[in-house]
Amino acid sequence: MVNRIADLGGTEGWGRTKVPTADEPVFAQKWEGRAFALTLLSMGRVSGRNLDAFRHALERLEHPEYFGDTYYGRWLNAAELMLVDSAILAPGAVEARVRKLRGEDVEEPPVPEPNKPDYAPTAAGSLRSVEDPPRFAVGDVVRAKDMQPEGHTRLPHYLRGQRGVVEMVQPAALLPDTHAHFLGENPQHVYTVRFDSRELWGADAEPFALTDDLFESYLEPVS
Amino acid sequence: MSETTSSERLPIELRTEALEQLLTERGLVDPSVMDKFIQTYETSVGPMNGAKVIAKAWTDPQYRERLLTEGTSAIAELGFKGPQGEHIVVVENTANIHNVVVCTLCSCYPWPVLGLPPSWYKDPAYRARVVREPRAVLTEMGLELPAETEIVVRDSCSEVRWLVLPERPEGTEDMSEEQLAGLVTRDAMVGVAKVKTP
Numbered sequence: 001m002v003n004r005i006a007d008l009g010g011t012e013g014w015g016r017t018k019v020p021t022a023d024e025p026v027f028a029q030k031w032e033g034r035a036f037a038l039t040l041l042s043m044g045r046v047s048g049r050n051l052d053a054f055r056h057a058l059e060r061l062e063h064p065e066y067f068g069d070t071y072y073g074r075w076l077n078a079a080e081l082m083l084v085d086s087a088i089l090a091p092g093a094v095e096a097r098v099r100k101l102r103g104e105d106v107e108e109p110p111v112p113e114p115n116k117p118d119y120a121p122t123a124a125g126s127l128r129s130v131e132d133p134p135r136f137a138v139g140d141v142v143r144a145k146d147m148q149p150e151g152h153t154r155l156p157h158y159l160r161g162q163r164g165v166v167e168m169v170q171p172a173a174l175l176p177d178t179h180a181h182f183l184g185e186n187p188q189h190v191y192t193v194r195f196d197s198r199e200l201w202g203a204d205a206e207p208f209a210l211t212d213d214l215f216e217s218y219l220e221p222v223s
Numbered sequence: 224m225s226e227t228t229s230s231e232r233l234p235i236e237l238r239t240e241a242l243e244q245l246l247t248e249r250g251l252v253d254p255s256v257m258d259k260f261i262q263t264y265e266t267s268v269g270p271m272n273g274a275k276v277i278a279k280a281w282t283d284p285q286y287r288e289r290l291l292t293e294g295t296s297a298i299a300e301l302g303f304k305g306p307q308g309e310h311i312v313v314v315e316n317t318a319n320i321h322n323v324v325v326c327t328l329c330s331c332y333p334w335p336v337l338g339l340p341p342s343w344y345k346d347p348a349y350r351a352r353v354v355r356e357p358r359a360v361l362t363e364m365g366l367e368l369p370a371e372t373e374i375v376v377r378d379s380c381s382e383v384r385w386l387v388l389p390e391r392p393e394g395t396e397d398m399s400e401e402q403l404a405g406l407v408t409r410d411a412m413v414g415v416a417k418v419k420t421p
Binding site for chain 2: 007009036037093192200212
């Protein structure tokens with residue numbers, strides 16, 4: 001399971017939630033703002049400003065890179081990974097520059113020949129029109145597939161195999177599972193599916209409803 | 224990163240500076256464009272935008288109707304659109320139903336109306352636990368809901384973004400739209416708080 005690091009829903013061992021404060025700054029430290037802006041711009045340097053590829057890069061980080069540098073550090077680490085993947089940056093280029101900044105005598109790797117994925121978006125953003133009508137309608141009972149894809153997906157583990165009811169049909173959007181790998185947009189209908197907490201977490205769970213917005217291929221009908 | 228062989232983790236501040244230098248030198252990034260991005264999200268894109276939307280919905284029944292049926296276009300009427308706001312669904316919190324929003328897979332958040340997410344929203348504890356024990360989580364965060372209130376957790380794993388229309392607090396009948404906007408908080412629009420009577 002390659003994508004478990006980011007898939008936190010229902011996992012245990014995190015302790016208490018943080019109590020919100022009203023006056024929290026947008027960027028707690030100056031570097032966070034730089035990392036935020038650098039990440040957005042870096043994504044635009046790789047084919048198609050691919051947000052799904054960025055999310056997949058986040059999932060491929062090692063534990064310290066994901067959790068150890070806080071949120072925008074995680075972004076920067078994923079941006080660097082995408083840039084190295086596309087040979088816009090040489091492996092080790094950032095580390096060498098850091099050592100140089102510290103006054104060390106290091107040789108920086110030469111700038112590589114870029115090797116960007118072959119992809120150009122068919123439209124801006126992630127919403128697309130789909131000719132086929134939606135397979136499911138509001139009120140339909142569906143099951144989230146119990147799938148274990150090798151690559152990126154937006155079907156969280158805690159919903160796999162679970163039964164729910166379609167609450168809303170949302171605009172179609174490009175499928176993250178292929179788009180994240182630059183393997184095509186494959187737009188699909190998206191459904192807001194409502195689940196019951198006791199089916200998800202057992203009879204002793206707090207009673208509540210939960211919805212998630214799931215792509216059509218994540219779902220199968222329940223007769 | 225995968226090529227890094229040293230056991231030392233380099234400070235993220237320096238890594239950020241290094242990457243900015245490398246990309247700037249090659250003309251791939253313009254620091255003045257970075258400055259603009261940062262300034263935009265520090266000053267003009269934030270929960271004050273969402274607060275205007277909510278205050279208008281509280282005072283204009285027709286707008287409220289549009290907001291709850293066609294959230295994205297109703298929000299765009301006030302000039303709020305952009306990244307992470309392609310399709311915004313607005314759900315109403317009432318005395319009986321309480322919606323609360325999360326993104327368990329990353330930290331998806333409706334930027335045009337709320338800005339960038341706060342630290343608690345990005346924190347693993349919130350992402351992991353609010354889909355499993357929302358009442359316990361809300362209590363920890365300072366919101367005690369009556370036992371009979373139905374909680375609906377909205378996990379946003381696609382590009383759909385969720386905004387909560389909080390309940391208008393009692394005793395605000397005489398307040399103007401602008402005054403009302405001043406009461407609306409980010410936390411109430413995510414669903415981890417209620418708007419309080421001033």
